[in-house]
Amino acid sequence: KKTAERLLLELKGKLGADLGSARPNAAGDTAADVIHALLALGYNEREANAAARGVPADASVSDGIRLALKSLAK
Numbered sequence: 001k002k003t004a005e006r007l008l009l010e011l012k013g014k015l016g017a018d019l020g021s022a023r024p025n026a027a028g029d030t031a032a033d034v035i036h037a038l039l040a041l042g043y044n045e046r047e048a049n050a051a052a053r054g055v056p057a058d059a060s061v062s063d064g065i066r067l068a069l070k071s072l073a074k
Contacts, residue, residue, distance in 0.1 A: 004065070004066050004069055007041065007065070007069070008062050008065060008066070011037050011040065011065070030055065030057070030059060030060070030061055030064050031052045031053075031055065031064070033061045033064070033065075034048075034051070034052045034055055034061065034064040034065055034068050035048045035049060035052045037061075037065050037068075038051060038052070038065070038068060038069075038072075043072065047072060048068075050071075051068035051069075051071045051072050052064070052068055054067065054068065054071050055067050055068055
């Protein structure tokens with residue numbers, strides 16, 4: 001959990017968006033943000049896309065990244 005929180009803090013500056021915001025987001029935007037974050041962390045495109053598919057459409061970006069990282073850790 002601590003590593004995921006640290007990564008989210010680091011990614012906030014890199015992506016230029018407030019990852020923790022609760023603003024409404026189109027499902028495609030959230031998935032794209034999650035994929036970009038995973039790619040920035042060094043995951044390949046196949047892994048990032050597979051992990052992003054498991055993220056609920058109504059999830060915030062920060063929750064989506066957290067869920068995707070959990071699925072990749074399995």
